[in-house]
Amino acid sequence: MRDSGIPGIVYFFAGVVFFAAVMAALFISEKTRQDDTAQEEVQVPATLPPSQQEAGAEAPVTIPSREDLRAMGLGPLPPIGMPADNPQSEAKAELGKLLFFDNRMSGDGLVSCATCHAPGLGWGDGNALSLGYPGTMHWRNSQTIINSAYYTQLFWAGESKSLEVQAKSAMTGNLAGNLDPAMAEERLRQIPGYVQIFKEVFGTDAPGFGDALRAIASFEATIISSNVPFDRYMDGDDAALSEEAVQGLGLFTGKAGCIECHSGPLLSDQGFHNTGVPPQPEFESNPLRQISLRYQHRARGVPESVYREADRDLGLYYTTKLDSDKGKFRTPSLREVGQTGPYMHNGVFKTLAEVVEFYDRGGGDDPSKDALLRPLGLTQQEIGNLVEFLRALTGDQIIIEAPTLPEYEVLP
Numbered sequence: 376m377r378d379s380g381i382p383g384i385v386y387f388f389a390g391v392v393f394f395a396a397v398m399a400a401l402f403i404s405e406k407t408r409q410d411d412t413a414q415e416e417v418q419v420p421a422t423l424p425p426s427q428q429e430a431g432a433e434a435p436v437t438i439p440s441r442e443d444l445r446a447m448g449l450g451p452l453p454p455i456g457m458p459a460d461n462p463q464s465e466a467k468a469e470l471g472k473l474l475f476f477d478n479r480m481s482g483d484g485l486v487s488c489a490t491c492h493a494p495g496l497g498w499g500d501g502n503a504l505s506l507g508y509p510g511t512m513h514w515r516n517s518q519t520i521i522n523s524a525y526y527t528q529l530f531w532a533g534e535s536k537s538l539e540v541q542a543k544s545a546m547t548g549n550l551a552g553n554l555d556p557a558m559a560e561e562r563l564r565q566i567p568g569y570v571q572i573f574k575e576v577f578g579t580d581a582p583g584f585g586d587a588l589r590a591i592a593s594f595e596a597t598i599i600s601s602n603v604p605f606d607r608y609m610d611g612d613d614a615a616l617s618e619e620a621v622q623g624l625g626l627f628t629g630k631a632g633c634i635e636c637h638s639g640p641l642l643s644d645q646g647f648h649n650t651g652v653p654p655q656p657e658f659e660s661n662p663l664r665q666i667s668l669r670y671q672h673r674a675r676g677v678p679e680s681v682y683r684e685a686d687r688d689l690g691l692y693y694t695t696k697l698d699s700d701k702g703k704f705r706t707p708s709l710r711e712v713g714q715t716g717p718y719m720h721n722g723v724f725k726t727l728a729e730v731v732e733f734y735d736r737g738g739g740d741d742p743s744k745d746a747l748l749r750p751l752g753l754t755q756q757e758i759g760n761l762v763e764f765l766r767a768l769t770g771d772q773i774i775i776e777a778p779t780l781p782e783y784e785v786l787p
């Protein structure tokens with residue numbers, strides 16, 4: 376019935392206009408309220424214990440002062456302390472560089488350290504899981520060697536205690552260099568260029584295997600972050616970090632609690648934690664990678680009953696055999712993460728955003744994961760800000776051309 380004379384459509388439009396006006400008013404008042412809060416100086420202690428932080432709260436992020444950041448242990452890397460039996464020298468590092476790039480330092484003469492630690496790929500190999508020595512496929516991600524001289528324990532689960540010891544595993548281990556030490560020495564001794572340099576550096580008549588390892592460690596100790604935006608910021612250059620990165624820094628040290636484990640100049644506590652990293656499909660579907668995991672742990676004396684039952688990398692547990700250490704890995708440094716993806720011991724995350732989203736969910740679903748991990752309630756903007764901060768921990772690319780190597784000669 377159209378008895379009123381006013382078409383229904385008019386009522387409808389009047390309703391829409393009224394509704395829109397009410398919503399706009401509400402929106403404006405809400406906006407004003409938010410702006411007010413933003414102007415308030417909310418004084419939250421820089422590292423509030425995670426339990427006291429309100430997940431999901433849209434509170435403005437407190438940016439710690441440089442003094443606070445230094446008190447938290449953040450700042451530039453200190454000078455490297457080399458072991459007493461391997462004092463640093465330029466000539467030794469130069470020799471180490473030759474050896475690092477020399478394919479003859481592997482069993483089949485085709486693989487060098489630089490094959491899996493390539494300068495152009497952040498000194499890793501760019502793959503989720505590492506290549507492995509020809510005929511094998513590694514079950515872990517190839518780590519960067521940038522800043523590795525700062526670690527007191529090397530490898531994803533800290534299995535090696537020094538760069539020198541690590542270099543021995545790398546050169547002789549069946550999954551990496553697969554070279555017998557005696558063979559290494561005989562090869563070096565038949566390269567007059569090396570005989571000469573070893574003599575100059577170590578005073579020996581014939582190159583020795585242990586000295587080769589020392590030289591490699593000495594070279595690695597020269598591959599260090601430089602010109603890192605966050606370091607410049609700490610030096611007083613406000614412009615070194617974008618506004619997003621500064622917000623990310625506030626989250627890193629506050630609401631997101633990253634600094635609980637990624638602490639100190641290296642952004643690693645060098646401790647071991649289980650974050651519940653999800654399985655890597657490439658490992659799950661590749662027998663060669665599974666063989667490598669089992670082989671490696673068998674070779675390290677892990678009981679057969681243990682390594683044959685494992686369907687994943689148990690990390691620190693293989694060393695300690697303590698149930699409570701299952702799934703624990705060494706906290707990696709966050710320096711240079713902008714050039715070292717994919718991430719985690721099994722390379723399961725391709726991007727930094729994926730890593731931050733993983734932490735936002737409270738880590739993986741391993742029931743025995745670290746108690747420090749809990750859902751963070753980050754907004755998309757906050758996730759982006761954290762990623763920006765992580766990028767600001769990355770310095771200049773360290774590009775070193777493969778050097779010209781001295782050649783074999785026949786015996787006189």
Ligand code: HEC
Binds near residue numbers: 505
């Ligand atoms: C076939 C690939 C491959 C080759 C060749 C290789 N590595 Fe590695 N490297 C890896 C992988 C994979 C890891 C991590 C292994 C683990 O955690 O068990 C690693 C780890 C390291 C680390 C530990 C870094 C850290 O943060 O703890 C250093 C240092 C290193 N390699 C140096 C070397 C040196 C020196 C050589 C040559 C003598 C070498 N690597 C040869 C794949 C390789």
Ligand code: HEC
Binds near residue numbers: 731761
């Ligand atoms: C409970 C300690 C802990 C906390 C808290 C923590 N991490 Fe980690 N982080 C680790 C450990 C351990 C690994 C290595 C895990 C693995 O490979 O299984 C890691 C790995 C990473 C990596 C990968 C690095 C690489 O080279 O592959 C990034 C990036 C990272 N964390 C960023 C963060 C950020 C950002 C936060 C805060 C949101 C955070 N972490 C909080 C312990 C922690």
